[in-house]
Amino acid sequence: MSETRPLRADARRNRERLIEAARTVYAERGLDAPLDEIARCAGVSIGTLYNRFPSRDALIDAAFADRVAATARFAEHALADDDPWSGLAYFLERICELQATDRGYRDLAARSVPRSAETAAALRDGYRQMERIVERAQHAGALRSDVTLADLAFVFWGHAGTVAATADIAPDAWRRHLGLLLDGLRSEGAHPLPVPPLDPAQVERAMGPGGC
Amino acid sequence: MSETRPLRADARRNRERLIEAARTVYAERGLDAPLDEIARCAGVSIGTLYNRFPSRDALIDAAFADRVAATARFAEHALADDDPWSGLAYFLERICELQATDRGYRDLAARSVPRSAETAAALRDGYRQMERIVERAQHAGALRSDVTLADLAFVFWGHAGTVAATADIAPDAWRRHLGLLLDGLRSEGAHPLPVPPLDPAQVERAMGPGGC
DNA sequence: CACCAACATGAGGATGTCCTCAAGTTCGGC
DNA sequence: GCCGAACTTGAGGACATCCTCATGTTGGTG
Numbered sequence: 001m002s003e004t005r006p007l008r009a010d011a012r013r014n015r016e017r018l019i020e021a022a023r024t025v026y027a028e029r030g031l032d033a034p035l036d037e038i039a040r041c042a043g044v045s046i047g048t049l050y051n052r053f054p055s056r057d058a059l060i061d062a063a064f065a066d067r068v069a070a071t072a073r074f075a076e077h078a079l080a081d082d083d084p085w086s087g088l089a090y091f092l093e094r095i096c097e098l099q100a101t102d103r104g105y106r107d108l109a110a111r112s113v114p115r116s117a118e119t120a121a122a123l124r125d126g127y128r129q130m131e132r133i134v135e136r137a138q139h140a141g142a143l144r145s146d147v148t149l150a151d152l153a154f155v156f157w158g159h160a161g162t163v164a165a166t167a168d169i170a171p172d173a174w175r176r177h178l179g180l181l182l183d184g185l186r187s188e189g190a191h192p193l194p195v196p197p198l199d200p201a202q203v204e205r206a207m208g209p210g211g212c
Numbered sequence: 213m214s215e216t217r218p219l220r221a222d223a224r225r226n227r228e229r230l231i232e233a234a235r236t237v238y239a240e241r242g243l244d245a246p247l248d249e250i251a252r253c254a255g256v257s258i259g260t261l262y263n264r265f266p267s268r269d270a271l272i273d274a275a276f277a278d279r280v281a282a283t284a285r286f287a288e289h290a291l292a293d294d295d296p297w298s299g300l301a302y303f304l305e306r307i308c309e310l311q312a313t314d315r316g317y318r319d320l321a322a323r324s325v326p327r328s329a330e331t332a333a334a335l336r337d338g339y340r341q342m343e344r345i346v347e348r349a350q351h352a353g354a355l356r357s358d359v360t361l362a363d364l365a366f367v368f369w370g371h372a373g374t375v376a377a378t379a380d381i382a383p384d385a386w387r388r389h390l391g392l393l394l395d396g397l398r399s400e401g402a403h404p405l406p407v408p409p410l411d412p413a414q415v416e417r418a419m420g421p422g423g424c
Numbered sequence: 425c426a427c428c429a430a431c432a433t434g435a436g437g438a439t440g441t442c443c444t445c446a447a448g449t450t451c452g453g454c
Numbered sequence: 455g456c457c458g459a460a461c462t463t464g465a466g467g468a469c470a471t472c473c474t475c476a477t478g479t480t481g482g483t484g
Contacts, residue, residue, distance in 0.1 A: 170414050176406065219431095445464105450460085
């Protein structure tokens, strides 16, 4: 879209510093952290931050690109597992682990941030991989057949709530919550669910284009 | 503790109005809603709000007294159910319903607000009833034996996250999340959990004295 | 009905965050 | 090494919310 000519060396350096600082600050304080603090942490002025990233969302998008990539790696690893169920469990656990250690990543699951075209595309890819993880686990009879990909969002949304409450008190408590949820996802003890799953349009509206 | 002499008639009236307004505004906008808005909604000045409720927390405490009472009623009703499991499910569903329709109640689960002595006592009572609900369901063999009362907190924390994401898009989606979680709580499909439950001290620190 | 304590009022200072922009500085091609 | 474009800077205006306090109003008691 926008033909971006290469940045000058100093501008490029500052951009990298800002992204690094944003990762640190967001991880600690969440996505609502004051931009001044990110600028200070990066060793540049607030004006420079606005020069590099016109909006808060643009910075968020850039800062979390690595997490998006990490998610894709997790999904790949999950699909490489011979046991479809343990692949699914592995994937969910890795995502939850990220959420547990990074408050920004957790916030990201709870709100819908406008994404760049690249991020949206990467997320859509991740989505497709998750779909395969789910289908594989269902085909093997391990994952209950009445859940859809959209239901995995419950894991992330729900988990984010538990982590927010317990991160400071019992950093590992979320593993127990996830354990309960995984048992609820198994075919073995499944009981009919009360309402139909979210349809793709609803998921999109709940998480923004590209999903999470 | 503090011998509070009765309020003058107009002051009493304003107090009631403020509590009513706070319920409305908190339900819509959450606990961070500006106090000015509550005062305006109650038809009094911001100064009067501060006269009646010295701190934001005091107002929250007063505004949610009815919800605490409602929780106790739900617990009673649950214990009156002949089927211990359906009693437990009923209780969780009612709480989640409140969370789904009242953003303030949801926020309350996610943060720890200082409570008045009365509220704390009422919550402790509710807690004790929840303990009975859990024990009864376990005794009947319906609820898995390796969960504790503290694990129910995962339901509320987790559910709050899901509702926050889906309330505007699919107001009933939380029922599905709850359904999955309930299946995870059943004895039938239980698998060992990875970490020990929160101990009472941790629960207290996570939710403030009296719990929620 | 008169009086004072109790109460209500809302302008305004304090705070924190956002974002802009005019002035100064640095990069890098020539 | 010079110059223009690219970049950085940080003070400052805009905004939202907080909470206080001096002043004016009202309830209810004697």
